[in-house]
Amino acid sequence: MVVSKDKVEEILHKYDSRADSLVPILMDAQDICDDHYVDEETQKYIAQKLNLTYVDVYEVSSFFSAINKTSKGKYFIQLCDSSVCRINKKDIIEDYLEKTLGISVGETTPDNMFTLEQTACFGACDISPAIRINKKVYGHLTIQKVKHLLEDLRGADHE
Numbered sequence: 001m002v003v004s005k006d007k008v009e010e011i012l013h014k015y016d017s018r019a020d021s022l023v024p025i026l027m028d029a030q031d032i033c034d035d036h037y038v039d040e041e042t043q044k045y046i047a048q049k050l051n052l053t054y055v056d057v058y059e060v061s062s063f064f065s066a067i068n069k070t071s072k073g074k075y076f077i078q079l080c081d082s083s084v085c086r087i088n089k090k091d092i093i094e095d096y097l098e099k100t101l102g103i104s105v106g107e108t109t110p111d112n113m114f115t116l117e118q119t120a121c122f123g124a125c126d127i128s129p130a131i132r133i134n135k136k137v138y139g140h141l142t143i144q145k146v147k148h149l150l151e152d153l154r155g156a157d158h159e
């Protein structure tokens, strides 16, 4: 398991180990995972604790795109691909991110620092084009702003 059983137990306790809370349980498990996903072993453990089958949990996690099934880089960049961000030229930001990071959407940098993915609207349309990095939202993006953001993240990693 990529997260400790103790931490998963805390999450299960928070939701009284209720099977109808499976989605928030999986989301919370993902939130505490450094690799931003819920691995198979954790899904199996949760299934067992909720008296569900692994297939039940797998089907739910597969249905919800917000639950990641594979590990992500340290900084998980989600670029909004919905209409308002498209109108506000998110393509320019996407091109810049791909060129600067040397990866395409859906990939992770070889040093495992950055994963770049597209996502549907996450409600930041008023500040579009927008991205989320490890759940923190950044908006009114320009190339200059993204450049500084990446520099800050790289810098923070060397502190």
Ligand code: FES
Pocket (backbone or CB within 6 Å): 080, 081, 082, 083, 084, 085, 086, 120, 121, 122, 123, 124, 125, 126, 128, 129, 130
């Ligand atoms: S359309 Fe991009 S955040 Fe809503």
